[in-house]
Amino acid sequence: TQLLEQSPQFLSIQEGENLTVYCNSSSVFSSLQWYRQEPGEGPVLLVTVVTGGEVKKLKRLTFQFGDARKDSSLHITAAQPGDTGLYLCAGKAGGSEKLVFGKGTKLTVNP
Amino acid sequence: DAGITQSPRHKVTETGTPVTLRCHQTENHRYMYWYRQDPGHGLRLIHYSYGVKDTDKGEVSDGYSVSRSKTEDFLLTLESATSSQTSVYFCAISLAGGGADTQYFGPGTRLTVL
Numbered sequence: 227t228q229l230l231e232q233s234p235q236f237l238s239i240q241e242g243e244n245l246t247v248y249c250n251s252s253s254v255f256s257s258l259q260w261y262r263q264e265p266g267e268g269p270v271l272l273v274t275v276v277t278g279g280e281v282k283k284l285k286r287l288t289f290q291f292g293d294a295r296k297d298s299s300l301h302i303t304a305a306q307p308g309d310t311g312l313y314l315c316a317g318k319a320g321g322s323e324k325l326v327f328g329k330g331t332k333l334t335v336n337p
Numbered sequence: 338d339a340g341i342t343q344s345p346r347h348k349v350t351e352t353g354t355p356v357t358l359r360c361h362q363t364e365n366h367r368y369m370y371w372y373r374q375d376p377g378h379g380l381r382l383i384h385y386s387y388g389v390k391d392t393d394k395g396e397v398s399d400g401y402s403v404s405r406s407k408t409e410d411f412l413l414t415l416e417s418a419t420s421s422q423t424s425v426y427f428c429a430i431s432l433a434g435g436g437a438d439t440q441y442f443g444p445g446t447r448l449t450v451l
Contacts, residue, residue, distance in 0.1 A: 259439050268427050268442030269380070314380065316440075323368060323387060323431070324395065325440060329379035 229253070230317055232328035240336050242304050247331045249315035250297045256320040258291055258298045263312040263330075305335045340364045341443035343428050349449045356415040358446050360428030362408075368431035369411040370440065371395075371403060373424040380427065386411055418450045 231250045239245055249258070257276045261269035273282050275291035275298065282289045286309075288301040302309055312332050316325040340363035350356050360369060370385040372395075382395030384403040392403050400422060404412045415422055425447050429440040 257439075261442075266445075268429075268445050271439050271441065274439050316380075324370075324382055324385065327380040329377065 230315055230326055230328035232313075232315055232331050234331060235329065236332050236334075238334040238336065239305055241306055243335075245302050245305060245333070247300045247313055247315075247333075248297070249299070249317075249328050251317060252296065253317070253319065254295050255317035256295070257318045258295075259316045259318075259325070260289055260298070260300055261314040261316065263314060269312075269314055302333075305333075307335045307337050309333060310335050341428060341430055341441060343426075343443040343446050345446060346444065347447045349451065350418055351451050352419055353417050356418050356448065356450075358413045358426055358428075358448070360411045360413070360443060362411075362430050364430065365408055366430040366432060367408075369405065370429040370431070371401075371411065371413045372427045372429065373397065373422075374427060374445075375424050383413065383426075418448075420450050422448065423450045424448060 233248045257274055259274045260272045262272055263269040273289045275289055278293045278295045280291045286303045290299050312330045314330045315328045318325050342361045344359045368387055371383040372380045373383055374380050381397045383397055383401050384392055384395055386392045386405045389405055389408055402414045425445050427445045428443040431440050
């Protein structure tokens with residue numbers, strides 16, 4: 227069974243601080259996605275990474291896929307209260323039609 | 338907007354009653370998924386479909402059945418609801434099978450089984 231371990235599980239920071247969320251596995255994934263979910267809503271896709279070592283930027287968010295395609299990180303620069311939410315990573319193994327999700331990181335950015 | 342709706346959005350039912358949740362898409366995508374989301378467990382796959390009348394089990398399929406008679410509709414049925422099935426249920430679609438496809442989620446159904 228493939229597992230994705232996310233850390234930290236909870237994160238509470240002040241506006242303007244930087245943070246990093248990690249997503250780790252012993253399995254290799256052909257792609258990895260990051261989602262953000264707000265209370266009462268479904269997850270919304272932020273980014274997909276597919277190449278080992280790939281780095282993608284989305285405004286203040288930087289996503290990196292590990293060289294071995296077993297791990298990923300999400301870095302937020304100068305966090306804002308609007309970044310508050312549950313961040314989920316999800317991986318897809320080659321040939322599979324299913325995503326494996328991490329349990330999520332609940333981020334709170336205080337003004 | 339991937340054109341996914343779920344109904345009902347909220348439901349309270351009693352143990353032992355049958356419950357059917359509906360997922361409807363307007364984009365004619367082949368792959369559809371049902372997940373449940375619980376504190377401490379994240380999103381877990383219940384069943385998925387890769388075409389009309391083509392379905393397969395996920396990691397937590399016991400107590401659930403699905404049907405897909407039309408491309409646009411994917412139904413999740415709890416034949417006899419139990420309190421352990423209290424959860425938030427999400428439907429998702431995938432824009433393409435294989436490779437770096439990604440999933441788009443509906444707004445969710447909050448189900449409470451008393």
